[in-house]
Amino acid sequence: MSLSCSHLLCGESSSSVISPGGGDYYSSDLDSRPPDAVESIAGLLEHESDLAGLSSFSAVDQPIDASIRSEYIAWILKVQRYYGFQPLTAYLSVNYFDRFVCCHHLPKKNGWPLQLLSVACLSLAAKIEERLVPSLLDIQVEDAKYIFEPKTVQRMELLVLRVLDWRLRSISPFCYLSFFAHKIDPSGTYTDFLTTRAKEIIFSTIQDTSLLECRPSGIAATTILCAANDLPKFSLVTAQQAESWCDGLNKDEIMMIRLKMKAKKKPKVFPQLPVTYRASI
Template identity: 30%
Template sequence: MYDVWIKMLNKELKYVHDKGYLQRHPKLQPKMRAILLDWVLEVSEVYSLHRQTAYLAQDFFDRYMLTQENVSKDYLQLIGITALFIASKIEEIYPPKIYEFAYVTDGACDMWDIQRTELQILKALDWNLCPETPISWLKLYAQVEARKDEENFLEPQFSQETYIQITQLLDLCMMDITVLDYNYSVLAAAAFCHFSTFDIVHKVSGLTWESVSHCYQWMTPFMETLQSEPKPQLKNFPKVRADDRHNIQTHVAYLDILVKSNTGQLSPVAAGTILTPPSSTEKPPTH
């Protein structure tokens, strides 16, 4: 267990993310990133993709943008859907086909666009595709906190209901580009702390209050807004076992909730002005 922990911490040093990348893209604004990631979560739910897949896509997108300059908003959807395509091939046992990812762009991107962009992203990231996401850390913290000595550590023991509430907080925070100021381990710890106590968070993470407090306070407006929203409910997905439902990415009206949080990072704007959302939540016919 100690060796695993050290490897996860080392990845925090290797996989660098920085919100300052927007300075390299003068035509882009934080709200454009938020709209794109909201759509990525929507597509993830349509195809019953795992939370880890969606969070890998977010990481790939942000790190790729850090390597580029002067990207136009017209290319954001292509980059986002390609990042999700790459992530699904890494994380999913049965990933959707490339034509299915093209389908949900409603004609904005075709398969050749995605294939070309896939190679560009892989080269830019130097094939470094295995970060420990906030979801990775959260699952570890939750499992350590719930573990009983006589039980198999690899079998989840934590409450699915509480887990999906914490992940909803992380989802909302992901929309705000300021999230990139924090290490993923700290993000997961701060979110966990909003549903627990810091004593427990310290026990499962080893982090000090000094290292978590700023992130915890930054999250507070998001948490307060979510408290006025309906609590997330476990959903059933075709071909997904009941004990795996909490791991499937879900989507709610995150952009509306983000505006309510009064963070100043996002102003109300129609999603269609940035990218073309799926025309429906139906999957394309398979052959």
Template identity: 35%
Template sequence: MASLTDDEVSCEGTLMLEADDEYIELLLSKENRCCSRARDASSEDSLKSARSDAVRWILKMRVLFGLGMRTAYVAVSYLDHFCVHRLIDSMRGKKWAIRLLSVSCLSLAVKMEELKIPALSEFRTEDYRFQTEAIQRMELLILSTLEWKMNMITPFSYLSYFASRFLEHGSEALAWEAITLILASIEAINLVEYRPSVVAVAAILAASHERLTQKSVELKLSAISSCKPLDTDRVFSCYIESSKKRRLQ
């Protein structure tokens, strides 16, 4: 299982702060306003393969530069939201275009989330080297496509809250284990189709090491008032992906 470094625990320890019902309701209402469904084209094998490659590269850079987990998640969110709003037929078969998109999404996420920002020239790929101007042009295209709405909600804001609702004792350890499952699962799930709250709940349930059926997931969610707005089908689907990753770790 991927582990968190001391620096990450220290810098992102705010993830473990207890959130109240009002704050969670506010986050859920923001999700309802900003989230949309992904295009059916995102399920095409060629696009799924290109996306998986881009996500793996982002996660590799996270480790290389010691970036925060929020940064990686936000970068993948930018990638997925961009692909929803833009027809990417022109990128099909053009590996360099997907790579440029992933570099630019990570660069923007770093600017939003990190205190120390690497130079654009440091975001190197194994197969392509992009000029700074090319990355900046792609950044502007991403910004305009997302209408400059770059402050993304992430599952990490929910983890402590949901962990404490599902497990009375040891909820902090449960939340930290859920973090590793989220990072392991984002290659398999589109972050537009799966809202941050859904990803958070699914990761918490998977981290609990219970073998749950769809019915038992529904019962657990129905017992918590703040979970009732969640799409139980999506939660269960995401739970299955998270559970697969947990078994592989």
């Protein structure tokens, strides 16, 4: 669908869409860092409020309705699963989406403008984090309500970059997961389970606007704590103990985030074990 809109016209070349922009970009997935990278974690905690881009955003003055936002975030997550994108790709897409609608006026707060924004944000995040990126037409799958021409998406990408001041770096909860997992289990035996389960919890609540004001470190600590409590060995680890993992964590914040997540938590479904009946003689 060809859609012309004057506010989407930019003078930059479309080839510059994935340009770092003055060294302002870095990969925010630090799962590969060693678990004792205390200095790196301290630096992230120091700057996360500035880089999150949502420090002044609140659920009270959200620029779009929560149910409408949830609809487009759900589409981003469906495409992420369809192509097997990394979790960070989806998280960055949502981050760009929220930051954009927070500081830029759209002609409509529903319909094609938000669909176009969703495509552009997902495309930008995929170009940064993924090795293989679908074309701008192929990325519009999973029952996208509107199909946009590549030129239209490129213009929207450039608008997103300008509105975000080319600041595509974002400190996410994923930056902290391995570090916090090793704090709970220094042996590394359960690290994969803890980080994987924490990511599942993050994505189960990513559509909740009440968490937009929460710091990435607080979300990471809370989800790792929830994951640890799923294991009998670590079921007694508390928010007070989590507070000691590094300077900057706050037990009250962790407990508050946990309460919000608990309100959204779905009941666990345990797999049914096959039952064998002995034939009576």
